[in-house]
Amino acid sequence: MSAPVWFITGTSHGFGLLLSLQALHAGQKVIGTVRNKQHSLDAVQSIEQAGGNVIELDMTEPRDSIIEKVRTAEKIYGRIDFLINNAGYSTLGPIEFFTEDDASHQFRTNVFGPLFTIQAVLPGMRARRLGTIVNISSVAGQDALASCGLYAGSKFGLEGLSEALAKEVGSLGISVLIVEPGAFRTNFWKASVLRNVPAGEGYEGTPVDTVLNKFRGSAGKQPGDPEKAVDIIFQVVTGQGAAGHLKGQILRLPLGEDAVSRIEKKVQSVKIDIELYRKLATSTDFSN
Template sequence: MASLVWFITGASSGLGQSLALYALSAGHKVIGTVRNTTKSAAAVQAIEGKGGRVLILDVTKADTVVDTVKQAESIYGKIDVLVNNAGYSLLGAIEDFNEQESHLQFETNFFGPLRTIRAVLPGMRANGSGMIVNVSSIAGQNANPSCGLYGASKFALEGLSEALSKEVAPFGVSVLIVEPGAFRTNFLSALQLNERGLSEPYQNGPVRTALDLFHAANGNQKGDPERAVARIFEVVTGEGQAGSLKGKILRLPLGPDCVNRLEVKLKTVSSDLEAAREVALGTDIVDA
């Protein structure tokens, strides 16, 4: 297929950087964003070394997003694929989070993508085509202890994506939600704990257990990030192993752990529905 123009946020590391390099190697045009070119010098060099472009963008700074998207559009005349990858995970017990860190988690993981989506849609509508790829997580379907705020931000992104997919379909624009499980990127090493730390009531229990599991899993994740970005690329372009899924799915789960957790979630929801079915069906107004 013809070369696409990709705009990828959070291209400084992890799946964002890997996807940028993969798309460039396939002959596509890529504009990646990083928050700081000095701190992300290696990523900038890698992307630009393959012919890509890098712009500075902090998605939490609302007044800069529109201008940065316009700058990106001016480079190649359009954006075909927006990949909202910028994000991070804040861990801790829900009771222990303060207002500032709670807001920042949503500013980055939810409002950041919302801003870039609003900024790219006029151009995509004018072109009559485009794809918005929102990188969520299995935590956006199945939230575990310690991941309350992170999971909530991804649940919100998935809800936004569901509605968005229906709103923009008439314009020839599609939406894809990517739900990775555990992949061997820097994601776990970049986890942030809440400022207060784990308060005494949660020192022994599911939150502590979850945090210990995250620590033990760092560097031992079974997921291959190169395979993950290959599958994302294929679903976007309609090429390769997963190409047949293009336009047929809203959600792309990635990783055996993701599939297992998603199946558990679906069984739980189905079980709740069946248990409450009669109660739910008996709530209409009864005509006199």
């Protein structure tokens, strides 16, 4: 069997670049994407010198444009085995002050773009009854913090899309994986867009202020090692290595101690809520 083909969005840095290089060094084939090759010249050269291909793709492009570019890329090797929706960014600040453009750009990048790349690869995967779709979400896709309303909203949306997709295509031989990283030492925070809070609006000293200050102070000090995370993603996707047994067996892959801890607390909080309102909730059905 020929080497599998990866299509990875957002390969200019971070997880996307590292995963591209790991797959190439393993003898597999990679088509990566960047928004602008000139602005990401070092990453493009690294991928191409390792034997990969890079195309320009902006996840905010119209649906037809994204689908056309993905399907054109698919013709390079005749198929796409692994779609990795990695491209994304965060807009941070209190929900009160986000603009329509803030919201539109956040959701087009983190939800609509992945939706369209998925739509582009599904016909080929269905025809072969084989394929893997990986959507890089975040711990914020399970647990929303103050100041992360737009970002978490987009990742919650991506996770809902992924859950439904897994149920739709599982019987067709296609697996879906949601990756939920915590804080990893990439340039993600530096690439985030901060919506400034107008002075005197009452958010000083609130959880919004606390979380934003924590983010500012953590840049370059995040506990997560991106190379270790990418290694685990590679193993789960390919079925190789210590984590290979998880291939096709899990829907969610939290990464980082902070991610696991936050998700565990969120699950416990939901359980507590259910127990508190169980009788009231079940009382709303029609009586037999």
